[in-house]
Amino acid sequence: MTIPSLADRYSLLVCFAHSRREEALTSSQIADRTGLPCALFDDVAAGRRHFTAGQAAVTAAALGLQDAAYLAAHPGDDVAVIAMYERLQLLVEARDLGVQHIAARDTAGSGLAKTVKSRLALLGRG
Numbered sequence: 667m668t669i670p671s672l673a674d675r676y677s678l679l680v681c682f683a684h685s686r687r688e689e690a691l692t693s694s695q696i697a698d699r700t701g702l703p704c705a706l707f708d709d710v711a712a713g714r715r716h717f718t719a720g721q722a723a724v725t726a727a728a729l730g731l732q733d734a735a736y737l738a739a740h741p742g743d744d745v746a747v748i749a750m751y752e753r754l755q756l757l758v759e760a761r762d763l764g765v766q767h768i769a770a771r772d773t774a775g776s777g778l779a780k781t782v783k784s785r786l787a788l789l790g791r792g
Contacts, residue, residue, distance in 0.1 A: 667748055669741070669744045669747055669748055669751075670747075670748075670751050671713060672710060672713070672716055672717075672737065672738075672739055673710060673711055673712065673713040674751075675736060675737065675747070675751055676707075676710050676711055676725075676737060677711055678751060678754050678755065678758065679726075679729050679731060679736070679737070679754065680696070680711075680729065681758050682729070682730070682731075682754045682757060682758050683729040683730050685761070686761050686762065686764075691729075693705075693707035693708050693711070696725070696728060696729070699728040700721075700724045700725055700728045701724070702721055702724060702725070706721065707725075716739035717737050717738070717739065719734070719738070722734040722735075722737035722738055725737055731750075733746075733750065735747065736750050736751075
């Protein structure tokens with residue numbers, strides 16, 4: 667897998683940053699949380715702009731992500747960024763479908779549902 671574009675990574679993070687019972691955050695709401703201009707988030711989502719290191723750090727923190735390198739224009743560790751992207755996809759899917767759905771599909775007994783449920787609980791996203 668190639669590294670997803672910054673626009674795709676940012677959009678997935680925005681999708682991750684709300685609970686199951688809430689709507690996704692708007693650019694305006696993210697701007698309020700970060701103190702950065704709303705147009706920046708619209709431009710990043712559209713692929714017209716990149717975050718500076720400082721903007722990436724503030725945005726990542728506001729959206730519940732500890733590793734701001736995920737939002738870097740040219741992250742140094744592609745494998746780590748791809749892994750984070752896939753992890754966020756899994757967490758978003760688990761949140762949206764519900765842990766019971768994941769548990770029903772965990773027929774091999776790998777404990778996936780338990781892992782997902784514990785991570786969502788830690789993040790307050792259950």
